[in-house]
Amino acid sequence: MKDKKALKLVGARVRVLRKEKGLSQEALGEKGGFHFSYIGQVERGEKNVSLVNLAKIAEALEVNLIQLFAYVEEEMKITPMDRSIQEIVDMLREANEEKMKLAKNVLKEILKTDTSS
Template identity: 70%
Template structure:
């Protein structure tokens, strides 16, 4: 049961981080997704076992892909320099257009194969 709560807290912390990154209050995020601000607070504190449908609404309101809500880093997990570099590359790709993504894919394939 503690492991269940830990997942809820990690996802909630990720939602909080993304919300703050966007400059949204709990109230404004709630309004965008059709939720009461107290519900957003409960999710962020890991107190609510939120449904996948509601997570999708929250992701849409934050203007991120659903998978990004699960892209948290456990504080106990030490992030290596390689992991930091990979995260930076992924962010660069997310910010790129389709043509640049295809080019980057071909370059990486050429280097690794």
């Protein structure tokens, strides 16, 4: 069913993030206040999980809520440019405000077009 596609994609993203953190379904469930079987249902796209519960899962995974929606569909091709952009975004997410401003200014200078020629 088409309407289940978003559930499966978000669930798959939860699974990837959970494994990246080295957590079992049980450990993630404990951190978020859920039964491990609920986490399994979410990961398989079987539960129409609420936004409140997604926020709790994101907090338990120590990621921003938006990162649960940063999935890539299987049929999409990831280019080296896409990977580089994602790496830059990931670095910026971890930067403090001062470093963020500095990075923004550096990027502005690097990407500025030369109008003198």
